[in-house]
Amino acid sequence: MKHVDWRWVLTGSALALAVSAPFLLSGYPYWLHVAIVAYFYAILASSWSLLAGHAGQFSFAHMAFMAIGAYGSGLMGKYWGTSPLTGIVLSTVLAGLVGLIIGVLCLRLKGAYLALFTIAFSEVLRLTLNAELDITGGPNGLDLPPLLATTSRVPYYYLMLTLLLVSLGFMYWLAGSRFGLFFRSIREDEEAAAAMGVHIVRYKVLAFVITAMIAGLAGGVEAHYIGLITPNILILGQMSIVIAMAVIGGIESLLGAAIGAILIQFSLELLRELGNWRLVAFGLLLMLTLRFARNGLIYPLIERLVLYQARRAVIEGREQKAKQAGEGA
Amino acid sequence: MELDVRDVHLHFGGIRALNGVSFTVRGPELIGLIGPNGAGKTTLTNVISGVYKPSKGAVYLNGERISGLPPYHIARRGIGRTFQVTRAFRRMTVLENMLVPAMALHPAGRRQEFVERAHEILRFLTMDHLALEYARSLSGGQQKLLELGRLLMLDPDVIILDEPFAGVHPKLRETIWEFITTVHQQGKAFIIISHDMETIFTLSQRLLVLNFGQLIADGPPEQVKEDPAVIEAYLGKEDE
Ligand SMILES: Nc1ncnc2c1ncn2[C@@H]1O[C@H](COP(=O)(O)OP(=O)(O)OP(=O)(O)O)[C@@H](O)[C@H]1O
Numbered sequence: 240m241k242h243v244d245w246r247w248v249l250t251g252s253a254l255a256l257a258v259s260a261p262f263l264l265s266g267y268p269y270w271l272h273v274a275i276v277a278y279f280y281a282i283l284a285s286s287w288s289l290l291a292g293h294a295g296q297f298s299f300a301h302m303a304f305m306a307i308g309a310y311g312s313g314l315m316g317k318y319w320g321t322s323p324l325t326g327i328v329l330s331t332v333l334a335g336l337v338g339l340i341i342g343v344l345c346l347r348l349k350g351a352y353l354a355l356f357t358i359a360f361s362e363v364l365r366l367t368l369n370a371e372l373d374i375t376g377g378p379n380g381l382d383l384p385p386l387l388a389t390t391s392r393v394p395y396y397y398l399m400l401t402l403l404l405v406s407l408g409f410m411y412w413l414a415g416s417r418f419g420l421f422f423r424s425i426r427e428d429e430e431a432a433a434a435m436g437v438h439i440v441r442y443k444v445l446a447f448v449i450t451a452m453i454a455g456l457a458g459g460v461e462a463h464y465i466g467l468i469t470p471n472i473l474i475l476g477q478m479s480i481v482i483a484m485a486v487i488g489g490i491e492s493l494l495g496a497a498i499g500a501i502l503i504q505f506s507l508e509l510l511r512e513l514g515n516w517r518l519v520a521f522g523l524l525l526m527l528t529l530r531f532a533r534n535g536l537i538y539p540l541i542e543r544l545v546l547y548q549a550r551r552a553v554i555e556g557r558e559q560k561a562k563q564a565g566e567g568a
Numbered sequence: 569m570e571l572d573v574r575d576v577h578l579h580f581g582g583i584r585a586l587n588g589v590s591f592t593v594r595g596p597e598l599i600g601l602i603g604p605n606g607a608g609k610t611t612l613t614n615v616i617s618g619v620y621k622p623s624k625g626a627v628y629l630n631g632e633r634i635s636g637l638p639p640y641h642i643a644r645r646g647i648g649r650t651f652q653v654t655r656a657f658r659r660m661t662v663l664e665n666m667l668v669p670a671m672a673l674h675p676a677g678r679r680q681e682f683v684e685r686a687h688e689i690l691r692f693l694t695m696d697h698l699a700l701e702y703a704r705s706l707s708g709g710q711q712k713l714l715e716l717g718r719l720l721m722l723d724p725d726v727i728i729l730d731e732p733f734a735g736v737h738p739k740l741r742e743t744i745w746e747f748i749t750t751v752h753q754q755g756k757a758f759i760i761i762s763h764d765m766e767t768i769f770t771l772s773q774r775l776l777v778l779n780f781g782q783l784i785a786d787g788p789p790e791q792v793k794e795d796p797a798v799i800e801a802y803l804g805k806e807d808e
């Protein structure tokens with residue numbers, strides 16, 4: 240009997256659902272908007288999980304890199320007249336450069352010190368953006384022209400979905416390559432990794448650069464989609480939401496973090512009537528996850544599915560061997 | 569292969585952890601390094617492997633100065649070491665642990681070849697069946713073996729083991745002993761730190777004795793055993 244591979248069935252259905260969502264939601268433009276924002280958070284949460292969950296760099300600067308992508312593109316457009324596309328590309332590179340600097344500055348910082356340093360960096364950036372009224376628009380924010388010449392949300396939806404899938408694909412490739420192997424060895428034990436020949440400086444900084452660029456890219460696209468970016472995106476609460484999404488999804492799983500982000504973004508919208516109570520519920524969920532499900536809530540499901548298949552393969556292989564042995568005897 | 573430790577000093581504030589240590593390892597010697605607690609054995613390992621830079625003196629490998637180079641560089645040059653407290657990559661599988669040094673050493677190498685080599689080494693250490701387990705699920709002894717296996721994937725010329733026999737069951741001691749002698753016969757030099765006198769006197773061809781950051785003896789075990797300075801400073805103390 241041929242066994243159904245549930246992984247492919249689930250991946251296929253999820254993709255089909257994602258691709259057909261604009262048609263299913265054609266009467267509900269608001270929900271399409273929610274989906275776009277959810278994908279945006281999914282990119283942030285999964286790239287943060289690559290940095291924190293894989294490379295072990297528990298950074299609070301991820302939203303700052305996102306904001307560099309957004310403000311960078313907006314300001315380049317305002318002062319240099321660059322097109323949104325050029326602005327997004329350049330500010331993605333800029334986010335990578337700042338990621339490089341932060342990565343180098345954080346080389347000797349671990350745990351709480353790294354967290355405090357990156358919080359301070361975000362705050363400095365937020366306060367600067369707030370203060371420079373003439374340049375950045377201060378607390379009122381900066382207006383950005385649309386990226387696409389359309390009033391429809393559908394093209395943006397597919398753009399953000401593509402961005403999510405491509406960045407996930409890239410990050411999975413990275414995590415499965417020697418880069419991912421070195422990232423995790425650094426997370427586990429820097430000194431031991433170095434003793435095993437891993438160039439820890441290079442790979443730590445690289446983790447910062449890559450994830451900063453992904454966050455910057457997502458920020459640029461999102462800001463041009465919304466048409467406005469304000470310094471409020473840099474408050475600690477926003478960063479905490481991204482972290483919470485990744486933690487609830489499964490901090491060591493890129494896909495878990497992405498799915499966690501999407502589910503949480505939709506739940507937060509569905510529960511809008513509850514006002515701030517939904518954030519309370521969300522906080523409680525985070526606490527419960529941390530206490531009782533250290534691997535998150537989504538990741539164990541994914542893992543079970545994958546392991547289930549792997550175990551089946553092992554069992555089938557064993558049975559086959561036994562059969563062959565039986566025939567040989 | 570020649571490892572030359574030349575007049576190495578290292579001070580931590582007021583503590584003189586190493587105070588002018590010199591010795592040379594020529595070819596695949598099997599060296600034991602002993603000394604009371606706090607003598608500076610681990611510190612010496614850390615200086616040779618690049619964790620610390622000596623405050624004075626230097627370490628040379630095949631005539632080239634290696635002190636001052638970062639640890640990963642020294643590891644790739646051919647000096648492998650374990651830590652006094654086991655440091656496996658706990659939330660990675662045994663196989664992944666083994667792959668790290670191989671891929672760090674040969675970035676362009678084929679993963680499949682490394683996987684095969686890893687299985688070979690794991691079979692030698694009788695832990696091939698654990699290849700896909702997380703290192704954290706291994707027993708303390710198995711983690712020690714994993715560290716030794718992982719070290720072989722780095723294919724170093726000099727292997728420094730910081731207390732490989734501490735806290736291990738006699739049966740595992742046999743396995744580690746066998747590992748050392750086999751790998752030594754393949755042409756690798758060993759520096760083995762141990763407080764297990766019986767083992768280290770039998771195993772090693774040459775003994776270094778460190779006391780208060782100074783080398784007080786260097787020679788064949790039989791000779792070192794008789795050395796009055798060693799008896800007074802080291803063995804005598806143990807009898808108290
Ligand atoms: N990082 C450090 N900072 C300050 N002092 C240190 C440091 N590392 C070692 N020391 C000191 O250097 C001296 C030598 O320590 P070391 O760990 O090398 O001894 P050891 O011979 O390995 O001892 P043991 O047999 O107990 O492992 C000790 O006095 C120790 O306190």
Ligand SMILES: [Mg+2]
Pocket residue numbers: 609610611652730
């Ligand atoms: Mg020691």
